[in-house]
Amino acid sequence: MAIHQRPATPDSVLWQHEAEAHDDIATRTLGFWLYMMSDALIFAALFAAYGVLDQTTNLAGGPGAHQIVHPLAGFWQTLAVMTSVFAYSLASVAMKMRSQPGVILYITIALVLGLVFIGLELGDFARLIALGDGPDRSGFLSIYFVLIGTHGLHMAFGILWMLVMIVQVARSGFTPSIVARLLNLRMFWQFQASVWVCVYAFVYLRGAF
Amino acid sequence: MPVHLQGPWSFLFGRLTLHAIPYDNVIILFAFTLAAVAGIAIVLPVLYFKKIPYLWREWITTVDHKKIGVMYIIVGLVMMFRGFFDGLMIRTQQVLADGPHSPHFLDASHGYIPPYHFDQIYSSHGTIMILFAVTPILTGLTNVIVPLQVGARDMAFPYMNALSLWLTAMGAALVMVSLFVGDFSDAGWSGLIPLTELPFSPGVGVDYWVWSIQISSIGTTLNAVNMIATIVMMRAPGMTWFRLPVFTWTTLSTNIIGLTAFPVLGVALAMLSCDRYIGTHFFTAGLGGNLMLYTNLFWIWGHPEVYFLVLPAFGIFSEIIPAFSHRPLFGYTTMVAATFAIAGIAWLVWLHHFFTMGAGPGVNTFFSVATMLVGVPTGVKVFNWVFTMYRGRLTFETPMLWCLGGLFMLLAGGLTGMMLAMPAIDYTVHNSVFVVAHFHCMVLLIAYAIFGAVIFWFPKVFGMQLDERSGKLFFWTFSTGSILVFVAMFALGFMGETRRLDYLYDPHMLPLLIIQEIGIGFYGLSVLIFAWMLFVSLRNRNTSLESDPWGTSRTLEWLTRTPVPFYNFAVTPQINARDELDWRRRSGLDLSHPDRFAPIHMPGNTMIPILIGICSFGLGFGMIWRIWWMAGGGLLAIIALVIFRSFQHTPGYMLQPGEIAAMERRTAASGIIAEQPSRPPLMEAGAH
Numbered sequence: 001m002a003i004h005q006r007p008a009t010p011d012s013v014l015w016q017h018e019a020e021a022h023d024d025i026a027t028r029t030l031g032f033w034l035y036m037m038s039d040a041l042i043f044a045a046l047f048a049a050y051g052v053l054d055q056t057t058n059l060a061g062g063p064g065a066h067q068i069v070h071p072l073a074g075f076w077q078t079l080a081v082m083t084s085v086f087a088y089s090l091a092s093v094a095m096k097m098r099s100q101p102g103v104i105l106y107i108t109i110a111l112v113l114g115l116v117f118i119g120l121e122l123g124d125f126a127r128l129i130a131l132g133d134g135p136d137r138s139g140f141l142s143i144y145f146v147l148i149g150t151h152g153l154h155m156a157f158g159i160l161w162m163l164v165m166i167v168q169v170a171r172s173g174f175t176p177s178i179v180a181r182l183l184n185l186r187m188f189w190q191f192q193a194s195v196w197v198c199v200y201a202f203v204y205l206r207g208a209f
Numbered sequence: 210m211p212v213h214l215q216g217p218w219s220f221l222f223g224r225l226t227l228h229a230i231p232y233d234n235v236i237i238l239f240a241f242t243l244a245a246v247a248g249i250a251i252v253l254p255v256l257y258f259k260k261i262p263y264l265w266r267e268w269i270t271t272v273d274h275k276k277i278g279v280m281y282i283i284v285g286l287v288m289m290f291r292g293f294f295d296g297l298m299i300r301t302q303q304v305l306a307d308g309p310h311s312p313h314f315l316d317a318s319h320g321y322i323p324p325y326h327f328d329q330i331y332s333s334h335g336t337i338m339i340l341f342a343v344t345p346i347l348t349g350l351t352n353v354i355v356p357l358q359v360g361a362r363d364m365a366f367p368y369m370n371a372l373s374l375w376l377t378a379m380g381a382a383l384v385m386v387s388l389f390v391g392d393f394s395d396a397g398w399s400g401l402i403p404l405t406e407l408p409f410s411p412g413v414g415v416d417y418w419v420w421s422i423q424i425s426s427i428g429t430t431l432n433a434v435n436m437i438a439t440i441v442m443m444r445a446p447g448m449t450w451f452r453l454p455v456f457t458w459t460t461l462s463t464n465i466i467g468l469t470a471f472p473v474l475g476v477a478l479a480m481l482s483c484d485r486y487i488g489t490h491f492f493t494a495g496l497g498g499n500l501m502l503y504t505n506l507f508w509i510w511g512h513p514e515v516y517f518l519v520l521p522a523f524g525i526f527s528e529i530i531p532a533f534s535h536r537p538l539f540g541y542t543t544m545v546a547a548t549f550a551i552a553g554i555a556w557l558v559w560l561h562h563f564f565t566m567g568a569g570p571g572v573n574t575f576f577s578v579a580t581m582l583v584g585v586p587t588g589v590k591v592f593n594w595v596f597t598m599y600r601g602r603l604t605f606e607t608p609m610l611w612c613l614g615g616l617f618m619l620l621a622g623g624l625t626g627m628m629l630a631m632p633a634i635d636y637t638v639h640n641s642v643f644v645v646a647h648f649h650c651m652v653l654l655i656a657y658a659i660f661g662a663v664i665f666w667f668p669k670v671f672g673m674q675l676d677e678r679s680g681k682l683f684f685w686t687f688s689t690g691s692i693l694v695f696v697a698m699f700a701l702g703f704m705g706e707t708r709r710l711d712y713l714y715d716p717h718m719l720p721l722l723i724i725q726e727i728g729i730g731f732y733g734l735s736v737l738i739f740a741w742m743l744f745v746s747l748r749n750r751n752t753s754l755e756s757d758p759w760g761t762s763r764t765l766e767w768l769t770r771t772p773v774p775f776y777n778f779a780v781t782p783q784i785n786a787r788d789e790l791d792w793r794r795r796s797g798l799d800l801s802h803p804d805r806f807a808p809i810h811m812p813g814n815t816m817i818p819i820l821i822g823i824c825s826f827g828l829g830f831g832m833i834w835r836i837w838w839m840a841g842g843g844l845l846a847i848i849a850l851v852i853f854r855s856f857q858h859t860p861g862y863m864l865q866p867g868e869i870a871a872m873e874r875r876t877a878a879s880g881i882i883a884e885q886p887s888r889p890p891l892m893e894a895g896a897h
Contacts, residue, residue: 006785006786007795007796008785008792008793008796008797008798012785012796012798013783013785014782014783014785014793014798014801014803015780015781015782015783015803016445016446016780016781016782016783017780017781017803017805017807018807022442022443023442026442027365027366027438027442027443028366030365030438030441030442031365031366031369031434031435031438034433034434034437034438034468035434037468037469038430038433038434038468038469038471038472039472041468041469041470041472041473042472042473042475042476044473045472045473045476045477045506045509046476048506049476049480049491049502049506052499052502053491053497053499053502057497058497058498058499059497060490060495060496060497062497135483135487135488135489136487136488136489136490137490137496138490138496138497139490139491139493139496139497139498139499140497142480142483142484142489142490142491142497142498143491145489146479146480146483146489146491160848164852164855168855168856177855181855
């Protein structure tokens, strides 16, 4: 049994005078991973609700998935978000080379592509609402708007975060806090891209074919 | 497409009018007077002794995990008192309103509370007890104890810790405001669908319920992130995984549940909000909504939430029972395994809350078997505690009494839970007060653990022990109340009393209802004795305590001085064994203290968490009353504050070796109640 532990000897160490330094960036990264795990559960619940509400009975006479999504439309959005992630990865490379202009340039590209993504999405939404097929039309359209809208909202917060990071990198360079934030933002952005892949597969491809 | 509502609406005040304040209701007037008197009794001394700067500096803007934990517990205890008062009103209404010839007072046709008001009372009783009493108290306990148990200076993210506290407190504040401005939800604590939908609940009650839960559960989720990161990253050297105290293990598992379960609740409530604000059809009774989707989502959170509450209680038992049995915990490894088994099964049992949905024999069987499986690891735990006590030198200090009482509650609640796990039985007693009595036994076990823990760890935090004699009286009155109320309630359940009734049709139930009323009277008495216990302890306080005032504690938190200094450990301890303090004591090293000190880096205070908390209150209140400028302003202010903080440099300050040596000699000066001298903040270059 573990209770029979080695007794103390004269050279047993009781106090650690040097053990102060916890790895700050690693702690923040772990914390952010944990946050993303709970965020993933938000999307898991939304996808489950989409599975439940994507039935003929939930259409209430309104349009179904195959009438409102087109794989090609979603494809342009996929292209935008993936290229944006790629641009952000180039910003990470620039950060390793400690190049402030490089980081700012590539984050700006990622930001613009994110805006393109959101613009395409808002265009889709506006078209549907103009046709009278807004989120208050049927149970299915409710979850369609809220699932995709929740992802879009995350993208919008990512863009806001990028704006802040551009200012911070330009002002103070690469302090430990700013590096930690840049690393976390990279994870956040790739996470949003991964969620979008699931949305594209589950809503656009499954709905169209 | 905001939903068009009937009734008055103005840009400045939204739906809020003077009629929303129920000044003509005698009961609410009484509650308001009580709250006002209590508020004045607290505020006046603070003003008189000029303590506002102290409160602001040392408590409201603090990032110290112990002070934050204490504030969590105070919020929880206040809310628990409110929840108790709701329970008292429910019991009194039922004993008065039994049978067609029952008396009637005020505006009620039976009893003294009209149905609409009664429905709000049981809804707020459930919501408050689970989400705003027990959850904050347990969060507070883990906040205080876990960093000490793993040998850390603070939580991994001290600033976020303060933010979690203020979000939780603002959620609780919204519930309290609902008592005096508008209504609370009358759709049960679980939000019975479609009753919570706009056509059936057009008032603000459901919105109060939704937003108070949303805001506080964001706080709980952030706290879960913080706790897990603390346990994983901040352990002292030598604190390997299998040397962690069991309370820390249960905190880890419970926060994994919290991290993964609360987002699902958030989604369910957000969908309900969409239905109520923009007219979607997630859970409506027409146009393609799905009622059972809500029920499933709610209980996918709701059942793990039960284990989110009970696991720390099990951890508390696992700390207190060994300390007062003078033996190490029996079966440490199986205890850890059982903890994680319970946490895992927590995700597989939600459907047993609505077997009567009629999902079919296959589904019901799966969830029935999964529910019974919970009994296995729980049984392992109970036997481990019993074997810990077996041939131990038991002493019956108050914390130990609470643990033993809690074990009996666990037995009663657990065995009736096994009965309810069988769909055949569940169909018979579904929605009867038998179910209510069952889950009250389970929640009471958590309350027992909480009282045990508060008494056990009180000296660690405040440097004085609570009075044993009044503490034991508190235990016995509380337990008498529990037995009288809930044994009678089990019987009433078998007699066919369904839950949530403001009027009972059967005069034969009256004797048992009177027994319940006597029981709640004992609870009321125990509340007074609790207050008396605090008063007596404060009057007869002995503040010169050893590090370990119980003399038999085993874990790391008792190694540092009592009351615990604000920097936790003057020098980080090296961990050599599981139950480090016990190991040092047996090796004759427990009185050894470090002889030289190194500077300690401390985080500085910040007022941003409380500001974000106030803004989130504004956001919630604005959404509830549809005061759009207030809601939007609150949200924008939160975002602005977060961005503002990211531009702030907050390097904290350094505690110098000379200062530490002085404070180690005069422990009272460094306790968490003592006022700290202000220190110059570090310059950016000086921060490591």
